Amino acid sequence: MAISRDQIERWGNAPSENEESKCQKTVEQIKEIIRGRFGNGVFIYLQGSYKNRTNVRAESDVDIVVENPNYYFPNTYSLNEDEKRKFEAAFSPATYPFENFKSDIHLLLQNKFGTSYVQRNNKCIKVGKDTSRVNADVVPCYTYKRFSSATAVEAEGIAFADDSNGVIDSFPKQHYENGASKNLGTDGKFKKVVRALKNARNDLIDVNQIQESLMRSFFLECLVWNVPNADFNSGDLYDTTRQIIARIWEDLGNIERAKNYAEISDLKWLLRGSDAETKKQNAKDFLQKAWNYIGN
Numbered sequence: 001m002a003i004s005r006d007q008i009e010r011w012g013n014a015p016s017e018n019e020e021s022k023c024q025k026t027v028e029q030i031k032e033i034i035r036g037r038f039g040n041g042v043f044i045y046l047q048g049s050y051k052n053r054t055n056v057r058a059e060s061d062v063d064i065v066v067e068n069p070n071y072y073f074p075n076t077y078s079l080n081e082d083e084k085r086k087f088e089a090a091f092s093p094a095t096y097p098f099e100n101f102k103s104d105i106h107l108l109l110q111n112k113f114g115t116s117y118v119q120r121n122n123k124c125i126k127v128g129k130d131t132s133r134v135n136a137d138v139v140p141c142y143t144y145k146r147f148s149s150a151t152a153v154e155a156e157g158i159a160f161a162d163d164s165n166g167v168i169d170s171f172p173k174q175h176y177e178n179g180a181s182k183n184l185g186t187d188g189k190f191k192k193v194v195r196a197l198k199n200a201r202n203d204l205i206d207v208n209q210i211q212e213s214l215m216r217s218f219f220l221e222c223l224v225w226n227v228p229n230a231d232f233n234s235g236d237l238y239d240t241t242r243q244i245i246a247r248i249w250e251d252l253g254n255i256e257r258a259k260n261y262a263e264i265s266d267l268k269w270l271l272r273g274s275d276a277e278t279k280k281q282n283a284k285d286f287l288q289k290a291w292n293y294i295g296n
Helices: 005-011 017-041 048-052 081-090 098-113 172-185 189-206 217-225 237-252 255-259 276-294
Strands: 043-047 062-075 118-120 125-127 136-147 153-161 167-170
Touching: 005 189, 005 237, 017 043, 017 062, 017 098, 017 136, 043 048, 043 172, 048 062, 048 172, 048 217, 062 098, 062 153, 062 167, 098 118, 098 125, 098 136, 098 153, 153 172, 172 189, 172 217, 189 217, 189 237, 189 276, 217 237, 217 276, 237 255, 237 276, 255 276
Parallel strands: 062 136
Antiparallel strands: 043 062, 118 125, 125 136, 136 153, 153 167
């Protein structure tokens, strides 16, 4: 057995209180800076593994959303041509271009922390850690609305234009709610399994058995979320983790099951689209490595 049962149990635990304190301090510092410029005109909240309580020691950084609700990115792909024409006739473009909003947030953070600590990336603004602060990804965004008719919104999330002019949307609030519900329905094992597998992933990266790009944290968490709750009742955390690996592996080999895997928000498909086969193969490669690493 490569990894003991006790090790899996430790891996399933959340980071220490000291790490949590650093995360919280980072969030409060950044909130204060942005509130000083925008007041209550923006929503500031957490997303990602820290918010969802699936973070591990090696990734104790924070993802902070800065949502400007005064403007939105629309999704009208499901509308017929008549409904699209009605929508476009009523739609008014943002008077505050998203590029300007992101640049303003970037400048605020640079002025506070210094240019050596703040870096603008394609999708976010990174604030580097110091002795009292963890790394933070600050995500400026506008509201995102998925329309079912010219005037009816069926789902609302966030979206931003990256520096390559592509629009990226997500649903962090629904993600959090569905993850919390899953954890409750599995007596807390959902998040423990996610943390155990993330730790196994980090070990495999450290020993050069896999590349970090093979299995991203978000994708791993989504894979585990799709497993039926009954599979989390397979004994202790070691046996449960092995069962989850086996179940996902089995599902990936079944076209219909794999096609119905969704992101945790349950508003986007996980394994559909032009890159679906690549994603499935990457997942299988990781699961095989994790299965062998954990042992039997």
